[in-house]
Amino acid sequence: MSGDDETSDLAAVESMLRAARGGDRTGSVRAITLNLIVVAPDADHVDTSIEALEHVGPSHPLRAIVATPVDAELRASVASSCWVGASERQVCSERVVVAAAAKALPSAVTSLLVPDLPVFLWWQGPFGEDGLAGALSRLASRVIVDSSECGLEGVAAAQLVGGSVADLAWAGLLPWRDAVAGLFDGPKDAKALERIRAVDVRGPENEARLMAGWLRSALDSEIELRREGRTHHLERVTMQTGGKEYLVERRGRGRLGTAIVPGLLDYPVLLAAPPRSSLLADELSRLSSDRLFERALQAA
Amino acid sequence: MATTAKRPAPNPLRAGLRVGGASEPTVFVIYGATGDLSQRKLLPAIYNLAVRGLLPNRFAVIGYARSEMDNEAFRDFARAAVEKFSRTPVDDHLWQAFSETLHYQSGAFDEEGFRVLGDRLEAIDAAHGTGGNRVYYLSTPASFFPVIVQAMGATRLNRPPGFARVVIEKPFGHDLESARELADVVHRSFRENQIYRIDHYLGKETVQNIFAFRFANAIFEPVWNNTHVDHVQITVGESIGVEHRAAFYEETGVVRDIVQNHLLQVFALVAMEPPAAFDADPIRDEKAKLLRATKPMTIENAVRGQYGEGYVAGEKVAGYLDEPNVPPDSNTPTFIAAKLEVGNWRWAGTPFYIRAGKRLAKRVTEVAVQFKRPPHLPFPTDAVEQLEANALVLRIQPDEGISLRFGAKAPTPTLALRTVNMDFLYGASFLAEVPEAYETLILDAMRGDGTLFTRQDSVERSWEIVDPLLGQWRKGTPQVYPSGSWGPDLSDELLARDGRRWRRP
Numbered sequence: 001m002s003g004d005d006e007t008s009d010l011a012a013v014e015s016m017l018r019a020a021r022g023g024d025r026t027g028s029v030r031a032i033t034l035n036l037i038v039v040a041p042d043a044d045h046v047d048t049s050i051e052a053l054e055h056v057g058p059s060h061p062l063r064a065i066v067a068t069p070v071d072a073e074l075r076a077s078v079a080s081s082c083w084v085g086a087s088e089r090q091v092c093s094e095r096v097v098v099a100a101a102a103k104a105l106p107s108a109v110t111s112l113l114v115p116d117l118p119v120f121l122w123w124q125g126p127f128g129e130d131g132l133a134g135a136l137s138r139l140a141s142r143v144i145v146d147s148s149e150c151g152l153e154g155v156a157a158a159q160l161v162g163g164s165v166a167d168l169a170w171a172g173l174l175p176w177r178d179a180v181a182g183l184f185d186g187p188k189d190a191k192a193l194e195r196i197r198a199v200d201v202r203g204p205e206n207e208a209r210l211m212a213g214w215l216r217s218a219l220d221s222e223i224e225l226r227r228e229g230r231t232h233h234l235e236r237v238t239m240q241t242g243g244k245e246y247l248v249e250r251r252g253r254g255r256l257g258t259a260i261v262p263g264l265l266d267y268p269v270l271l272a273a274p275p276r277s278s279l280l281a282d283e284l285s286r287l288s289s290d291r292l293f294e295r296a297l298q299a300a
Numbered sequence: 301m302a303t304t305a306k307r308p309a310p311n312p313l314r315a316g317l318r319v320g321g322a323s324e325p326t327v328f329v330i331y332g333a334t335g336d337l338s339q340r341k342l343l344p345a346i347y348n349l350a351v352r353g354l355l356p357n358r359f360a361v362i363g364y365a366r367s368e369m370d371n372e373a374f375r376d377f378a379r380a381a382v383e384k385f386s387r388t389p390v391d392d393h394l395w396q397a398f399s400e401t402l403h404y405q406s407g408a409f410d411e412e413g414f415r416v417l418g419d420r421l422e423a424i425d426a427a428h429g430t431g432g433n434r435v436y437y438l439s440t441p442a443s444f445f446p447v448i449v450q451a452m453g454a455t456r457l458n459r460p461p462g463f464a465r466v467v468i469e470k471p472f473g474h475d476l477e478s479a480r481e482l483a484d485v486v487h488r489s490f491r492e493n494q495i496y497r498i499d500h501y502l503g504k505e506t507v508q509n510i511f512a513f514r515f516a517n518a519i520f521e522p523v524w525n526n527t528h529v530d531h532v533q534i535t536v537g538e539s540i541g542v543e544h545r546a547a548f549y550e551e552t553g554v555v556r557d558i559v560q561n562h563l564l565q566v567f568a569l570v571a572m573e574p575p576a577a578f579d580a581d582p583i584r585d586e587k588a589k590l591l592r593a594t595k596p597m598t599i600e601n602a603v604r605g606q607y608g609e610g611y612v613a614g615e616k617v618a619g620y621l622d623e624p625n626v627p628p629d630s631n632t633p634t635f636i637a638a639k640l641e642v643g644n645w646r647w648a649g650t651p652f653y654i655r656a657g658k659r660l661a662k663r664v665t666e667v668a669v670q671f672k673r674p675p676h677l678p679f680p681t682d683a684v685e686q687l688e689a690n691a692l693v694l695r696i697q698p699d700e701g702i703s704l705r706f707g708a709k710a711p712t713p714t715l716a717l718r719t720v721n722m723d724f725l726y727g728a729s730f731l732a733e734v735p736e737a738y739e740t741l742i743l744d745a746m747r748g749d750g751t752l753f754t755r756q757d758s759v760e761r762s763w764e765i766v767d768p769l770l771g772q773w774r775k776g777t778p779q780v781y782p783s784g785s786w787g788p789d790l791s792d793e794l795l796a797r798d799g800r801r802w803r804r805p
Binding site: 265 | 350
């Protein structure tokens, strides 16, 4: 990674990035696939964002514009990171961290977007109801939030201003949803789905509500959510039908959980909890709306 | 012939999940589970699918072979294979769960053995809820295929309660007649849409990228025809010799080993018409149409070679006749160059030159589309003397990517045009790890997607294309070429006759 260069002149950013990738000397080319606007409400979020971008970069060469609202004059720092793959191939990403007054940020970000490439907005923290959220959302074709931070109400607010919205917490539920769906893969078990009236979930509130919303929308039926307890991570999902219990659970933070289907041997299931950067990378692969999520959110 | 299993109602919770993965409960049966292919490719590929979370939740493997072994020994065998050959390291926690899906049954490839296997499969269905769905992988020498398939039919392993699919490795016969005989035997137990003929070349990401390049980009298709393309060169070069496979190679030679399958499949992808959909039958229909329009190969349009001693990458290497287990009077060709002609509207008059061989200058697989020169060059003759016609090169391996050759003005005081290359490296936009071809193909077989598998009509037509040449080459001797070269002189003469020359990959 090249070191960060600072400037207060946004017009200088492009030439600084060109220099950072050696373009002025070697004429190297840039292969970038998307723009990512990252809103970091404070310095801690800036650091965690940069860390996440370092993980996302190898699979998604991108230009990241990290926007931080401050009560100070505009400052921008510029850096470029490159990664070498197994076949000695190199991919590079660019990063511009812009600190400016909230009112100035949308225009600053607009001037830094690479033309013709998709724009994603990754909003961290509670989804703001101020003008910044709306202005940046309108620049983006997809808004990425985390209901663990902003709650499901925050996700709904992002939908109102941003259109296509992704939720990292929902993305993290994929292994659980896959394991729960797997409980009913057999023909007899699939029939049992018709008799499910409630789901017991031990886990965080947003994830429990999303799990119940998904079941309601997928099965098109009223399903009661019963909370088994509030924990930091999802630990168990149980459904009872006709006196039989279908269950997926994970103890601790390992990658493996157990699925229990009446009449079968218990079997292990992958319940990996991918890091946020992996979830973010997956969401950047998708340009269209996630209809499944939208329906689950509505039913949550 | 097997009947169609009644499909259960879909699980509504599966909608939108498992994009790219397999979800239907499945038992994967490997015949010849202790063999080389199973060890090097199949078990590591299945493990990597588990790592990627792409296996069905209800899944089991049964290894079947003659060796006496229990489940535990087979799990140890599989672990050793994965540790040695997997592209990802073994994760102990994941292995613990994965290994519980591995089972072993010893027995012969006969009805008695298969009845025991059938009982075992039923027991696994009952314990694991795999629903009677089976993928049978024939990882044995081809000579066992008819025996295994017949015994499966006799013991009704081809008619489980769920679906039954059978995966067959190449070679699919050694000529047209034997290919038809094999197909007749297999069709007695399985319908064509239950048969997955694997050509691992088609599972490579970069071969599939030919589809994407041709049919996702509007700017190339209008010039992809005989009006604009002068000719096409397809090269499949290996730098290695026959190594320890002399006995196999003596039976096959370069035509059966490379041309009849891999090379003609790549050729078909490059030359076929756009399919209506990216689905198995539309794609295989178009490939079959293209092969039907391709004229059979004859000695008038083909040359053969056999590598002699020489130097490859600076190391002295032996000639083919000096390799262990090669008869001193062998006339097996290790190199072919040939001209393929396609009799259809798009390609009439535009030849496809193919070459393939062992111990060539380097390992490379590429397709070079050579465009025609502009009808008129409005520049002084001395300005364009170094200017070559446009060429588009699809590199399949190594350095997967695309090169476009075009003319540009050199920065000189007088007008001079030079040829420059614009390179796109596949890995410069996507640094993600590329799955092994076997992962892709095993997953597709489990999902019931036959797109990347070869259909019987294409197999037969491929044999019809190469059979005349194989017959004519039974006699005579190939021209010896030095190891580390690009083949015999006759190969250059083949193109020189048409006023063309091979590009240097």
